[in-house]
Amino acid sequence: xxxxxxxxxxxxxxxxxxxxxxxxxxxxxxxxxxxxxxxxxxxxxxxxxxxxxxxxxxxxxxxxxxxxxxxxxxxxxxxxxxxxxxxxxxxxxxxxxxxxxxxxxxxxxxxxxxxxxxxxxxxxxxxxxxxxxxxxxxxxxxxxxxxxxxxxxxxxxxxxxxxxxxxxxxxxxxxxxxxxxxxxxxxxxxxxxxxxxxxxxxxxxxxxxxxxxxxxxxxxxxxxxxxxxxxxxxxxxxxxxxxxxxxxxxxxxxxxxxxxxxxxxxxxxxxxxxxxxxxxxxxxxxxxxxxxxx
Amino acid sequence: xxxxxxxxxxxxxxxxxxxxxxxxxxxxxxxxxxxxxxxxxxxxxxxxxxxxxxxxxxxxxxxxxxxxxxxxxxxxxxxxxxxxxxxxxxxxxxxxxxxxxxxxxxxxxxxxxxxxxxxxxxxxxxxxxxxxxxxxxxxxxxxxxxxxxxxxxxxxxxxxxxxxxxxxxxxxxxxxxxxxxxxxxxxxxxxxxxxxxxxxxxxxxxxxxxxxxxxxxxxxxxxxxxxxxxxxxxxxxxxxxxxxxxxxxxxxxxxxxxxxxxxxxxxxxxxxxxxxxxxxxxxxxxxxxxxxxx
Numbered sequence: 351x352x353x354x355x356x357x358x359x360x361x362x363x364x365x366x367x368x369x370x371x372x373x374x375x376x377x378x379x380x381x382x383x384x385x386x387x388x389x390x391x392x393x394x395x396x397x398x399x400x401x402x403x404x405x406x407x408x409x410x411x412x413x414x415x416x417x418x419x420x421x422x423x424x425x426x427x428x429x430x431x432x433x434x435x436x437x438x439x440x441x442x443x444x445x446x447x448x449x450x451x452x453x454x455x456x457x458x459x460x461x462x463x464x465x466x467x468x469x470x471x472x473x474x475x476x477x478x479x480x481x482x483x484x485x486x487x488x489x490x491x492x493x494x495x496x497x498x499x500x501x502x503x504x505x506x507x508x509x510x511x512x513x514x515x516x517x518x519x520x521x522x523x524x525x526x527x528x529x530x531x532x533x534x535x536x537x538x539x540x541x542x543x544x545x546x547x548x549x550x551x552x553x554x555x556x557x558x559x560x561x562x563x564x565x566x567x568x569x570x571x572x573x574x575x576x577x578x579x580x581x582x583x584x585x586x587x588x589x590x591x592x593x594x595x596x597x598x599x600x601x602x603x604x605x606x607x608x609x610x611x612x613x614x615x616x617x618x619x620x621x622x623x624x625x626x627x628x629x630x631x632x633x634x635x636x637x638x639x640x641x642x643x644x
Numbered sequence: 645x646x647x648x649x650x651x652x653x654x655x656x657x658x659x660x661x662x663x664x665x666x667x668x669x670x671x672x673x674x675x676x677x678x679x680x681x682x683x684x685x686x687x688x689x690x691x692x693x694x695x696x697x698x699x700x701x702x703x704x705x706x707x708x709x710x711x712x713x714x715x716x717x718x719x720x721x722x723x724x725x726x727x728x729x730x731x732x733x734x735x736x737x738x739x740x741x742x743x744x745x746x747x748x749x750x751x752x753x754x755x756x757x758x759x760x761x762x763x764x765x766x767x768x769x770x771x772x773x774x775x776x777x778x779x780x781x782x783x784x785x786x787x788x789x790x791x792x793x794x795x796x797x798x799x800x801x802x803x804x805x806x807x808x809x810x811x812x813x814x815x816x817x818x819x820x821x822x823x824x825x826x827x828x829x830x831x832x833x834x835x836x837x838x839x840x841x842x843x844x845x846x847x848x849x850x851x852x853x854x855x856x857x858x859x860x861x862x863x864x865x866x867x868x869x870x871x872x873x874x875x876x877x878x879x880x881x882x883x884x885x886x887x888x889x890x891x892x893x894x895x896x897x898x899x900x901x902x903x904x905x906x907x908x909x910x911x912x913x914x915x916x917x918x919x920x921x922x923x924x925x926x927x928x929x930x931x932x933x934x935x936x937x938x
């Protein structure tokens with residue numbers, strides 16, 4: 351498979367990141383499109399790939415989305431608070447315009463796959479990628495397959511218990527202070543302190559509290575999915591917080607499950623320039639092209 | 645593959661259930677061996693299969709166990725409070741004596757597999773089997789494969805939050821009142837009421853509280869594994885409690901994930917006579933025999 355071009359669409363709530371790569375997944379060209387109305391945004395994205403043709407496309411989208419191939423709404427965005435986007439079939443929009451094979455999954459699955467083939471998941475046969483940003487999400491891979499038989503995972507909404515000194519009422523409109531997203535996503539920092547997270551020094555105790563919940567989520571991941579590795583992306587947890595995250599994960603385990611080497615078990619992303627999802631999309635595009643040629 | 649005999653070992657903390665089946669998984673003979681010392685118990689089990697030879701064996705064991713084939717301790721029982729059993733290699737003991745292919749996994753994985761091929765998981769490509777008994781455990785299958793890349797799952801120890809009216813201090817020696825096993829396993833009923841669970845009418849409010857936590861665990865399962873079906877076994881949750889479990893699962897979700905048909909999503913076991921693990925072991929024995937003949 352030589353001289354092929356692979357496309358990536360990273361569909362986010364504020365912007366769409368588009369890229370085209372050669373068969374080595376080296377980026378040839380890229381672009382960003384602001385997320386406005388679906389008609390406007392998707393037309394701009396389609397135009398980019400008409401100007402820069404690809405042989406196959408990987409799409410990693412914000413959710414919730416329908417990723418079950420046998421479903422009548424496969425390829426659609428499901429119940430989202432983003433005005434106009436609910437029910438939009440992103441997969442069909444690109445497929446009808448570009449006539450190439452497309453792999454459609456969640457943004458976190460794309461990142462998980464990128465880390466699996468080109469990042470810190472290389473050499474592991476299973477991993478969970480967790481992002482802690484505006485929301486909290488996760489994608490899980492075992493033996494090259496995504497975990498999730500009925501839909502994609504929603505691990506940010508796993509039940510969590512609060513630290514005794516935390517009286518924050520929570521940020522999740524569905525689960526309030528009873529899930530990880532409600533207790534530890536980026537906006538909870540401003541919710542607790544009244545200040546934007548990026549203006550607060552990393553030594554502030556709020557980051558220890560966030561690390562406590564992310565550690566609890568890592569322990570939840572350990573007992574519910576038992577991966578070989580957990581990779582943490584997103585802007586909230588940096589290398590500065592990882593030691594505290596590992597410490598809390600170990601404390602929650604409390605010697606129950608055989609202790610892994612925490613420094614190797616919980617790691618940061620390995621793909622540079624925040625590019626896990628993009629390289630994951632290229633690889634998934636290549637996979638779907640190979641399958642379509644069988 | 646005709647006229648083959650498949651063996652099942654259901655290794656439990658109080659007894660080992662042994663069975664031999666024909667190629668249709670119809671049981672030819674069975675036996676029970678009390679769990680005492682490993683030497684004594686395993687010798688009796690081996691003798692049963694010497695008297696009733698099989699072509700392959702499936703073992704579903706209490707845990708924690710090492711089920712990773714590449715591990716030097718594959719086939720062993722890991723850190724267990726049961727005196728004498730830690731470090732015992734159950735797989736090697738049977739393999740050295742019987743010289744047949746053996747599939748070695750957890751008791752809950754065996755049950756999950758039995759429900760997958762012969763119980764209420766038939767027709768689903770993914771499921772999670774949860775048992776609520778002396779402890780709480782789960783086995784998960786997606787597309788015929790067990791989930792768990794580094795070890796088996798330990799979903800009974802997932803973090804849980806307490807109901808506001810519950811002041812019980814918890815039963816889990818590792819996680820106290822912070823995990824489902826500590827809050828909802830069978831012994832928590834006596835821990836809360838001072839009376840054995842089997843002497844308390846199912847209308848007692850304690851069963852509503854247990855259903856609350858099992859519903860929370862089902863919601864945790866929905867967002868962390870996204871299976872097509874959850875099957876609940878064990879003695880604590882019966883058909884009487886299932887409606888409350890479904891109600892609480894839906895309440896925890898609170899409209900976030902698209903609502904499945906709860907009556908079809910959360911169900912009791914379908915294999916009769918508590919035989920999920922046994923038929924699962926037969927099927928896993930057949931699978932390992934077929935692989936060994938390739």
